[in-house]
Amino acid sequence: MEPVPRRMLGCPLCLRLLREPVTAACGHSLCSRCWSAARGCPVCLESVGEELQGNRVNVLANGLLQKWFPEEGQPSAVAECGQGPISHSHQNLSLEATECLQKGQVPLTWEHSSEKYLIFQTMASDATSKLSEERESISDSDEYNVSYSCPCSRSVPPELLSISDFECSVCASLTKDxxxxxxxxxxxxxxxxxxxxxxxxxxxxxxxxxxxxxxxxxxxxxxxxxxxxxxxxxxxxxxxxxxxxxxxxxxxxxxxxxxxxxxxxxxxxxxxxxxLEDKQVTGVELTDLCHLHSRVYAQARNWFDHLPSILQRRIHTQHGPIPDQEGNVQASPDGPQWCWWLLAVLPMDPSLQLMLLSSTSLHQRLTHLQRVLHYLVQNQIL
The missing domain is CATH 2.30.130.40 (LON domain-like)
Incomplete structure (x- = not known):
């Protein structure tokens, strides 16, 4: 048995639009009834594991199919009876989103959702242009006998593409309630x-x-x-x-x-x-930010090293040691970790801490920390 070529939103076994897609441990998806009859994955030839005995539907893939193509996703009477040939030209339609949907059973977190959204947005727009060439070879009789209409016979409307579709329905990156x-x-x-x-x-x-x-x-x-x-x-x-x-x-x-x-x-x-996320800077602004970052970190180290040992031990017990200086100051959407460590241990008014917590400018946070450190050292406040 030769591996079936990957298709977008299509089942590699029946070559129709995925219906109640089930995803195996290998990452490939088939219709639930196709999995019931399959002895192994038709794409990678791996055996079907026992975990598919219950035919657990891939919620992400199924939800997108129902949202994008509600009419096409419903089987016709011909399909239910198992009658009607599928044309060879329909079998070769390029359905560009299956590769991602096949991985859809992997839990999505906020780090992944934006990337998934961009991938699908690109694929949905590309699918229509590829389809236009292939549809010319489909005859009227072929189209009449097709049990499932092709999901890419039209492009996915931009208003139907939403990042929320790729977020966990339980935690949603935790933005509501x-x-x-x-x-x-x-x-x-x-x-x-x-x-x-x-x-x-x-x-x-x-x-x-x-x-x-x-x-x-x-x-x-x-x-x-x-x-x-x-x-x-x-x-x-x-x-x-x-x-x-x-x-x-x-x-x-x-x-x-x-x-x-x-x-x-x-x-x-x-x-x-x-x-919230820090605003990214480039060019001269980034160079200045890196220099400021190094200067303030050195000040923070110097302030901590001159604290009485009893205070150092107390801070170490509650918050741990001061984190190392990070090479890429914009690697995290919240900025370098040591800045937050310093905010947590410095004797500062909560209103000022709150203002710096809400700021999306790393340069602004560093400037305020620099002023606070300078004031503490000059006035010998521990």
Whole structure:
């Protein structure tokens, strides 16, 4: 048996539009009923594993097929009866998105969703031009007998392409109804140990763990709005339950966010949020930024090294050692980790910390940190 050529949105076994696609461990997708009859993958020839006994449908691929081609995705009466030949020219139609959809069962996180979206956007636009040449060879009789119409007989409308289609339906990168813990400042990639004792937050933590997201937002208190307009996501790394119902939770900071809408759920706060990213700079601006970055890092090192040993040990115990200087200052959307470490340990007013947390300019954050360090050293404030 020769491997079947890859096709876009098409089943490599029946050569029709995928219907209820099932994805094997090898990464290839077939119609669910085709998998039931297959002894092995027709693309790579690997055996069908036991995990496909239940024919679990690839949710991502199935959702896109139903959204993009709702009419074409429905089998005709001829197809249900197993009658009607599929023309050779239809078998050779290039259906350009299967390669990505075949990998769609891999869990998607916010790091991957944008990349997947761009890939599909390009493929959807390219498919129509490739189809126009092949359709000329399809006769009227052939088209009449085709059980599934070709999914690329028209281009995918741009309004049907959405990045949300490639995000996890459970966590969605956690932008809607995000649980909010109103307590203290938290910063990206910096540890934040918590002692949970209030019933509302015990419920919130239990739900975060049970849903598998293990993620919630942290904001400081605001006398007018209940919690601040900006905060930081926290990821639960470990949770130790105590006999009386309290818990000790180890978390680490994730992405920064801006609050768009406030809500309430079973006693604790929630919010719809959008994530923040530092603005990228190039050319002379980037050169100046790198020089400033090196100078402020040296100042931070010098300040920490001259602290009393007891303070150094206390900081080390709670936040760890100062992170190393990063070569690429724009590698992370939140900037260098050591800046957030410094913000967490410096004796600063929470309002200033919040302002720097919300800033999308690394240059601005470094400039403020430089001023704070200079003030502390000049006034011998520890």
């Amino acid at each position: 995000v649980p909010i813990f109103v307590c203290t400042m938290a910063f990206p990639r910096i540890s934040c140990p918590l002692h949970i004792f209030e019933p509302r937050y015990r419920l919130m933590m239990r739900r975060c763990l049970e849903t598998g997201t293990k993620t919630f937002g942290m904001c400081i208190y605001d006398s007018v709005k209940i919690f601040a307009d900006f905060g930081c996501m926290l990821k639960i790394e470990e949770s130790e339950n105590l006999p009386d119902g309290r818990s000790l939770v180890s978390t680490v900071g994730g992405r920064r966010f801006k609050v768009l809408r406030r809500g309430h759920k079973d006693g604790y706060n929630t919010a719809d949020v959008e994530y």
